[in-house]
Amino acid sequence: MKKILVTGGCGYIGSHTIVDLIESGFDVFSIDNFSNSSAVSLDQIEAITGKKIKNYEIDLRNQADLFDVIEGEGQVDGIIHFAALKAVGDSVFQPNLYYDNNLNGLLNILEAQKKYNIPYHIFSSSCSVYGNADELPVTESTPTKEAESPYARTKQICEDIIKDFTVAHQDFQFVTLRYFNPAGAHESGLMGESPINKAANLVPVITETAYGKRESMTIFGDDYDTRDGSCLRDYIHVMDLAHAHTLCLEFLLNKKSEKSIELFNVGTGSGVTVLEAIEAFEASTGKKLKYSIGPRREGDVIAVYANKNKAEELLGWHPTRDISTIMKTAWEWELKRNK
Incomplete structure (x- = not known):
């Protein structure tokens, strides 16, 4: 069994990916300092997988602690690096924190790769690197534009750091995955999105509003150049996204990559506006939402959705769950996690 380090393994995407890795035969361990997650995720993983x-529980910015962990684990065959701060709005008001955490965490992971000869690395990037793209859908060759938030800029910088690393150290291979908007929950209802800090992503805001944790929710702007004036995003079910990581590992381990870095968009290939997402939730669950229209939010891109052809062709990856499934599973998780 190949041993894989998952950083941020107790977070939303990390925990769902660990489930998929285990079910695909990988040996996995996690590093997570619980800055926006909890140890409950470990129990959920065990309940699903056995x-x-x-x-x-260490901070990746502490290089000595990171090295101690890897030395104690012995041979590590690959890394999936999720650990990062990720709230777009929060990054606007705390840019230094985002640069410190996201960049220094990656730099220490790369040092660990060198020191312990860990050959493969899947890096968690974001569609936010595209900024307000001139053409949609975006492909992997779409030029990145000016970042709309410090969070997005950290992802752009991290991608550049990895490019420079591979020039100097050519024995390592990377896959960079540009996620679109992960949402939904594991179909068992035993695991889903449960941030420790206040939820900022649309779908948990919707489910928390429907459950009554929030009196209402705000739509940030209705005057954008989209179908209904609200921002447009590509919402991908978290288990479809999780499986993409497993396929990337197999792609690298089976020596199918001829490059130092492969880049893949991971999205459904279609866009959904905020208002359409609310309609999908109401249709899927029968729950009506209270919401109001507010001003535009600093850092938001107008519209972005993926061209997924490359991932389909090279990885054999195909998303299988639609926006209705996302909303149903997210709502089932919201109900269960509050019991």
């Missing part, structure tokens, strides 16, 4: 996962 496997107990070891997590090391």
